[in-house]
Amino acid sequence: ACTPLPPAPVRPLRRGGGYVCPVTLTRDTKNGEVRVVSEGFYEATVCLSTGALTRLASTPQVRGTFAEPPVELIHRAFDRPNVWRRPTDNDICPGSRSYAAQWKRHGLDRMEPSSFRADVDTQALTVICRCAFEPGPPDASGGACIGGGETYSDSGHRCWKAHVMHTVEYSFQRDRVSVGVTMAVSDSNRDEADRLKSWPRVGVSLELAAAVGQxxxxxxxxxxxxxxxxxxxxxxxxxxx
Structure with missing residues (x-):
């Protein structure tokens, strides 16, 4: 059912006619997130510890004294770099030639956030999140752990340790949200023989809700x-x- 709303406040006139639709950006330090509202267009929420766009909803413009409920557009947000996929038959082969075994030894299947920094500008309506990701503890089949997610390679050297700096830049405008994503990978092992020659995947995944068609x-x-x-x-x- 529609919920009656109080009369809308008087909106400032734009030069040349029409109305200016305000965009408000509020930082919630308690929950570690930023909430953005563009009246009559969208509502958005950004998690500052991961840089994820956890909520984006389309908000129809108010007609009279009634407003339709927001339409949620995100089913599952991207909350970390996506550098893993299920290995194929070609990735799985015996010995040190197995890409799948190398990927697991180097921790690409268990990346976890290790540190973050968030810059929020409530005037420019921008949010920049810089999050570092490193591999968590390996499982029993992942090799001999020597601390910090590092393992030994087949040649006996210390494995290259994956370190991904994930930067997400948001710019909020009246009728759109601009998102820029960059990923930088650093190499902690100078031994060329033990560096990764192949990556399973590099990018981010964002699952949209079925309601986007509406x-x-x-x-x-x-x-x-x-x-x-x-x-x-x-x-x-x-x-x-």
């Missing part, structure tokens, strides 16, 4: 199904719903 959401990219670069011509690049 607000006419589209994207520019390869589709309309899940696509990888090796699909080549089978992936159609364009605007997909």
């Amino acid at each position: 607000v006419g959401t589209t994207y520019l990219g390869e589709g309309p199904h899940e696509c990888y670069p090796d699909r080549r011509a089978a992936a159609h690049r364009g605007i997909h719903a």
Whole structure:
């Protein structure tokens, strides 16, 4: 059911006519997040410890004294760099040639946040989160742990330790949210023989809710199904719903 709202406040006029729709950005230090409201367009929440956009909802404009409920657009937010995928048969082979074994020894299947820094500008309506990720403790089959998630390689050297600096920059405007993501990988092992020659994946994953179709959401990219670069011509690049 629709909930009646009090009369809307008088909005400032834009030069040349029309109304200015205000955008408010509030930092919640208790919960470690930032909440953004653009009246009649969207509501958003950013987790400062991981840089994740944990909530994005479309808010229809108020018509008269009634307003429709927000439409939630995110099913699962990206909360860490995505540098892991399920190994294929080609990745799994005996001995030191196994990419899957190398990935696990180097900790790419268990990346955890180790430190973070967040810069919030309530005037410019921007949020910049810098989060460092390192591998957590290995499992029983991951090799001989020597502390801090590091293990020994087949050649007896200390493994390269994955360290990913994940930076997410948000810019909030009246009718849009701009997101920029960069990932920097540092190498703690100078032994060229024990460095990774292949990565399972580098990027981020964001699962959208089924309700995105209600607000006419589209994207520019390869589709309309899940696509990888090796699909080549089978992936159609364009605007997909």
